[in-house]
Amino acid sequence: MIYLSLALTLLLTLSSCTNASMQPLPEINNTILKSSTNNREPSLGIKWLASLALYNGKERIELTNLLSRTRVPLPGLNSQDSQPISVSLSADGQRLALIRQRGNRTELLLYRRNFGTLQLLEINPAGIPKKVSIDATGKLLAVQVSRDGYWEVDLLRLPN
Amino acid sequence: MIPLKHLSSHQPHSSPSLSWNGRYLAVIIQRGGKRMAVITDRLSGQIHPLSLPGNKYPIRISLSPDARQLAMELTGKGTSRIELFNLQTIIEPDEPIGIRGSTSLNQSQ
Numbered sequence A: 001m002i003y004l005s006l007a008l009t010l011l012l013t014l015s016s017c018t019n020a021s022m023q024p025l026p027e028i029n030n031t032i033l034k035s036s037t038n039n040r041e042p043s044l045g046i047k048w049l050a051s052l053a054l055y056n057g058k059e060r061i062e063l064t065n066l067l068s069r070t071r072v073p074l075p076g077l078n079s080q081d082s083q084p085i086s087v088s089l090s091a092d093g094q095r096l097a098l099i100r101q102r103g104n105r106t107e108l109l110l111y112r113r114n115f116g117t118l119q120l121l122e123i124n125p126a127g128i129p130k131k132v133s134i135d136a137t138g139k140l141l142a143v144q145v146s147r148d149g150y151w152e153v154d155l156l157r158l159p160n
Numbered sequence B: 001m002i003p004l005k006h007l008s009s010h011q012p013h014s015s016p017s018l019s020w021n022g023r024y025l026a027v028i029i030q031r032g033g034k035r036m037a038v039i040t041d042r043l044s045g046q047i048h049p050l051s052l053p054g055n056k057y058p059i060r061i062s063l064s065p066d067a068r069q070l071a072m073e074l075t076g077k078g079t080s081r082i083e084l085f086n087l088q089t090i091i092e093p094d095e096p097i098g099i100r101g102s103t104s105l106n107q108s109q
Helices: A002-015
Strands: A037-044 A048-055 A058-065 A070-072 A082-089 A095-102 A105-112 A117-121 A128-134 A140-147 A150-157 B014-018 B024-031 B034-041 B047-050 B057-063 B069-076 B079-086
Touching: A037 A082, A037 B057, A037 B069, A048 A082, A048 B079, A058 A082, A058 A095, A095 A128, A105 A128, A105 A140, B024 B057, B034 B057, B034 B069
Parallel strands: A037 B079, A082 A128, B014 B057
Antiparallel strands: A037 A048, A048 A058, A058 A070, A082 A095, A095 A105, A105 A117, A128 A140, A140 A150, B014 B024, B024 B034, B034 B047, B057 B069, B069 B079
């Protein structure tokens, strides 16, 4: 009886866990993503991928169109005097939320691709942002913030 | 707060990523001394462990909003690299609300 109940428990545990086999996307992995070294911090939209990539010893934000397998220019986003820390992309690839280090300041920003504008977002009460996540609609941000020695998460509603 | 009962014994967890309607949660967990990525289906209760080839392990993951693709930052041999995977052989998509095939979850799920 004990063996039977153990077997049943094992069966129930295994039935909630399926062994999955993902299919790599070699046409993207072996072309566009292989061309830059030390790619990190992926953020997926629908048909879009944002990431941080290292070029000539400096990181920059990159956006890849997964349908055309091409890099998309981000005018005004990457600058020589700043270092990106975290990036997150809306589903349509139009809005990028980012955190960057510029001098001794750590800034939270929103980049709108359709306008090519970069907007500094205020963190109130003041804190140091570390990670950012934008929701699929591009209207809500979750930001991990260091404040008075504690890690907190702030939610920020963004204007249209 | 919604507890993740199936994952509670596989801590620490990192890099959470949700699909459009919150049906799927992709997360990195600890299992048997190894870091591994899993996708939990909050509708069916199933957990999908995602096995990786070679001596690579996941650092950060990002689930596409429709849950059709997963991007993984993988490390191995001292470098990190992003690779993309198709999930359509494993899970059905999670479409936005209002689109056919979209998922509705109760708050308690």
